[in-house]
Amino acid sequence: MAPDLTTREKLLSDRVLLQYEVEQFLYAEAALLDARQYRRWLGLLADDIHYWMPIRRTVTLADIDREFTKLGDMAYFDDDRTLLEVRVRKLEAGSAWSEDPPSRSRHFVSNVRILEIAGDEITVEACFHLYRTRLEADIDSWVGRRVDTLRRTDAGFRLAKRHLFLDQTVVQSTNMSTIF
Amino acid sequence: MADGGQDLRAWDRAQLLALFDPATGALDRRVLSDEALYQLELERIFARGWNFMCHDSQIPEPGDYFISYIGEDQVIVVRDEEGGVNVLLNTCRHRGNALCRAEQGRAKSFVCSYHGWNYALDGRLIGVPGLKTFYHNDIDRSRLGLARARAENYLGFWFATLATDAPALRDYLGDVGRTGLGMICANGEVEVVDGVQKNVISCNWKIAVDNLFDWYHVPYSHASANTAGFLDIAAIQHPQSQMVMLGEYGHAIGGPGIPRERQDQIDAMSDEERAAASRAAPPNSPRIRPRAARDLMGPVGVRSEGHPNIFPNLWITLGGLQMCLRLPRGPSKTELWWFTFVPKGAPPALRRAMIAQANHVFGPAGILEQDDGENWSQSTRSARGFSSRGLGQYIGMGLGHDQAVAGEDGEHYIESAVGEHGQRWLYRAWTEWMAARDWTELKANHTPPPTGPV
Ligand code: FES
Ligand SMILES: [Fe+2]
Numbered sequence: 001m002a003p004d005l006t007t008r009e010k011l012l013s014d015r016v017l018l019q020y021e022v023e024q025f026l027y028a029e030a031a032l033l034d035a036r037q038y039r040r041w042l043g044l045l046a047d048d049i050h051y052w053m054p055i056r057r058t059v060t061l062a063d064i065d066r067e068f069t070k071l072g073d074m075a076y077f078d079d080d081r082t083l084l085e086v087r088v089r090k091l092e093a094g095s096a097w098s099e100d101p102p103s104r105s106r107h108f109v110s111n112v113r114i115l116e117i118a119g120d121e122i123t124v125e126a127c128f129h130l131y132r133t134r135l136e137a138d139i140d141s142w143v144g145r146r147v148d149t150l151r152r153t154d155a156g157f158r159l160a161k162r163h164l165f166l167d168q169t170v171v172q173s174t175n176m177s178t179i180f
Numbered sequence: 181m182a183d184g185g186q187d188l189r190a191w192d193r194a195q196l197l198a199l200f201d202p203a204t205g206a207l208d209r210r211v212l213s214d215e216a217l218y219q220l221e222l223e224r225i226f227a228r229g230w231n232f233m234c235h236d237s238q239i240p241e242p243g244d245y246f247i248s249y250i251g252e253d254q255v256i257v258v259r260d261e262e263g264g265v266n267v268l269l270n271t272c273r274h275r276g277n278a279l280c281r282a283e284q285g286r287a288k289s290f291v292c293s294y295h296g297w298n299y300a301l302d303g304r305l306i307g308v309p310g311l312k313t314f315y316h317n318d319i320d321r322s323r324l325g326l327a328r329a330r331a332e333n334y335l336g337f338w339f340a341t342l343a344t345d346a347p348a349l350r351d352y353l354g355d356v357g358r359t360g361l362g363m364i365c366a367n368g369e370v371e372v373v374d375g376v377q378k379n380v381i382s383c384n385w386k387i388a389v390d391n392l393f394d395w396y397h398v399p400y401s402h403a404s405a406n407t408a409g410f411l412d413i414a415a416i417q418h419p420q421s422q423m424v425m426l427g428e429y430g431h432a433i434g435g436p437g438i439p440r441e442r443q444d445q446i447d448a449m450s451d452e453e454r455a456a457a458s459r460a461a462p463p464n465s466p467r468i469r470p471r472a473a474r475d476l477m478g479p480v481g482v483r484s485e486g487h488p489n490i491f492p493n494l495w496i497t498l499g500g501l502q503m504c505l506r507l508p509r510g511p512s513k514t515e516l517w518w519f520t521f522v523p524k525g526a527p528p529a530l531r532r533a534m535i536a537q538a539n540h541v542f543g544p545a546g547i548l549e550q551d552d553g554e555n556w557s558q559s560t561r562s563a564r565g566f567s568s569r570g571l572g573q574y575i576g577m578g579l580g581h582d583q584a585v586a587g588e589d590g591e592h593y594i595e596s597a598v599g600e601h602g603q604r605w606l607y608r609a610w611t612e613w614m615a616a617r618d619w620t621e622l623k624a625n626h627t628p629p630p631t632g633p634v
Pocket of ligand 1: 272273274275276277292293294295296297
């Protein structure tokens, strides 16, 4: 018979388990994107998902609150589920030339931290590195911070929010035709 | 180093003019790859022309600045205490350090981070550390202010040129450039939406400009946007109802045109009737412009639903919702900057819809724009191969099959099916700009917009 856990140990083991669950979800989601399983990836999204990447700017410290554009202003991505479905149908179209021949992508997720738990929603911060190569020798390397909201459902987690804060100002890429 | 292994050599006037043959539509692909031509472009196209800087609403208060470019010359666009706008080369007169590192902000003056020289918002050198101790008061500060470009605005859009002999902005724009900027303001005064999308494409800047007149590529390049149900290409292309306007010095507008009979009906409608008809139209159809648009765009221009380009590199798109600046970064590299405008005080729902359209269509992640960049970079890349370069570009569509006519206000325009009149006008103007040593020569030796067979 296992010895009784102290309160502290119990709290810690709950946190470790949740951390494990969250990370496994993020890794599985990343693997679907790398494997070009876009339909299955759509299955992991909540119906009210907000997928957003604001524009980042070089500003002085005095102006640092203007580093990123705000919600409702211009952005690289400001998508709801309908638009993400458009992106997936486009990727499958056979005529999305920027992804056909398909890119090779690798989604890395690290420094995963659970920021907040509110009811069935978990806010998770992570660092991302999306590495993409195309054609003979095109290389894109996108690094940044990401804030995701995972919602617990009977079928497992669903992604309800993905906000991406890219570490680039002039985007050093011909396009961003990949899903982050 | 020369791009594509070519020699850095001087081009003479006859050679420059021969790079494009308007009689056949043959373009020499070296215009996309040659390093010496590129350096000449910085001097004879960008430093000489009027370059778009930013909109009034981006720098509303004294001290507000925005960093922009004239070719590869970085400039500070700043509002001074008197409300005027100065365009200053962002290079300290001491050792050349950049005064501004941030891409936008507010400043009381510009203090150099290297040795502390201090410049007023109008560029005057007002402070030199050690003026007495180290310089012995023996320095002429009046000659060491920041270099200034000429700055003028039309409808609140600021432009700058480094040519002292350039015509006034209004004359430079001509009817076509004014129609283009008028298109943005056709529904009333506008303000910029915060955030300029910027990305870099491995293409020559002219390929990107050529493409904005190109309504031939839309069903092919953007087929996936159609398949994905994002938009109905047939409903926006209007391949049989195109109108190209040609302006002096290379400005042009190309794309769908409202047939004259339809415009006559619109002209008879009140603003209320136009608004009602716009609401009843299928989604994604262009809004019928209010009566005031005719004053801004002219009787011919108001019929354009196409793409203006203000020579050399300013594209106005989505019916005037956005501008895309194509900044040269070497023969095979271009930076794209997207500016977005909404009517001042637009109701929140309209503002949201307009911003969503801008975010979803263009920019590096735009459902349409995604697929353009790779075509442009591959087209540029082939100009580096010795034999591929020798083949030339074929820009002959519609050549000799259409008529240019003069409108009642002196506009020159062509109504036809999809063609390449805009592209030919672009490259023809480009050779004339490149061949002229100054504005006097360019004024004397450029082709006026045509009337008759084209
Ligand atoms: S380079 Fe600016 S003060 Fe020396
Ligand atoms: Fe396109």
